[in-house]
Amino acid sequence: MKKPEQELAEIKSMMERSTRFLSLSGLSGVLAGIYAIIGAGIAWYWIYFPLSEWGDAANELSDSELIWRILFLGLVIMGLALITGWNMSKQKSAKASQKFWTSASKRFWQALFIPVLLGGLFCFALVHEHTFQLIPAAMLCFYGLGLVSASHFTLGEIKKLGFSQLGFGVLAAFFPQFGLLFWAGGFGILHVIYGSMMYYKYDR
Amino acid sequence: MKGNYDKAFENVVRLRVMSILMVNEEYDFNSFKEILEVTDGNLASHLKNLEKQEYIEVNKSFVGRKPLTTYSATSTGKKAFQDHLEFLENLIKANKA
Numbered sequence: 001m002k003k004p005e006q007e008l009a010e011i012k013s014m015m016e017r018s019t020r021f022l023s024l025s026g027l028s029g030v031l032a033g034i035y036a037i038i039g040a041g042i043a044w045y046w047i048y049f050p051l052s053e054w055g056d057a058a059n060e061l062s063d064s065e066l067i068w069r070i071l072f073l074g075l076v077i078m079g080l081a082l083i084t085g086w087n088m089s090k091q092k093s094a095k096a097s098q099k100f101w102t103s104a105s106k107r108f109w110q111a112l113f114i115p116v117l118l119g120g121l122f123c124f125a126l127v128h129e130h131t132f133q134l135i136p137a138a139m140l141c142f143y144g145l146g147l148v149s150a151s152h153f154t155l156g157e158i159k160k161l162g163f164s165q166l167g168f169g170v171l172a173a174f175f176p177q178f179g180l181l182f183w184a185g186g187f188g189i190l191h192v193i194y195g196s197m198m199y200y201k202y203d204r
Numbered sequence: 205m206k207g208n209y210d211k212a213f214e215n216v217v218r219l220r221v222m223s224i225l226m227v228n229e230e231y232d233f234n235s236f237k238e239i240l241e242v243t244d245g246n247l248a249s250h251l252k253n254l255e256k257q258e259y260i261e262v263n264k265s266f267v268g269r270k271p272l273t274t275y276s277a278t279s280t281g282k283k284a285f286q287d288h289l290e291f292l293e294n295l296i297k298a299n300k301a
Contacts, residue, residue, distance in 0.1 A: 010219065
């Protein structure tokens, strides 16, 4: 018989590996945050420049050409962030010689994407109804919910990240004139902070 | 001493299988094979052994045309695993004292 401590450690590691997706790359979170900050900068330039002040963007956004351009920009940022996250996590699991596509990772992506996809549909409804000022709040809230639900299947930091996104989302709902700023804070700065925390803790 | 050292979990493959089934409602044969890195025959014989003791249940179904075999822990199996865990914990405590 093995030592009981070893046996317990064995049990614990099997339980974690079979339920949690541990290959999430921290560095890809930092990169996703940087994309978001750049994107928010471009959107700010399109909407506010040369006025260079925050405030009611509804007038400018009623220009439908601009809103489609911003939506397209948002989709490009999301696509880039997803591709980066996917590939770097895949590399990380290859490095640790673990399988990337396991039942645990399936559950992780599923838990994340159900709220995120619904949030996307909700945002299209907001565009359709011309309620542009609530879009950043809705994006942050749905993304935060996705992260909190996915956090059961991955590293603990994701739960804190989710709650922080929810906090920013609620603030953005109450102060819609600063929506873009909260959006950059949530998708940009929070990703950079938590991504680098995860990088230093797990990836090095 | 409280708890019970269960011979069924003496083998590391069976211990791992049971650990996985304690935290997953069900788990399929191929996923076991991947995570445990064992051969088909080896895994099958250990699963058979646990099944014979009624610690796990087998559920066969089809996904399209492919057969899918999933396993889940029975209440007897869960109880036995808990007792085994308890034994290990008590053993550690006794060793420290």
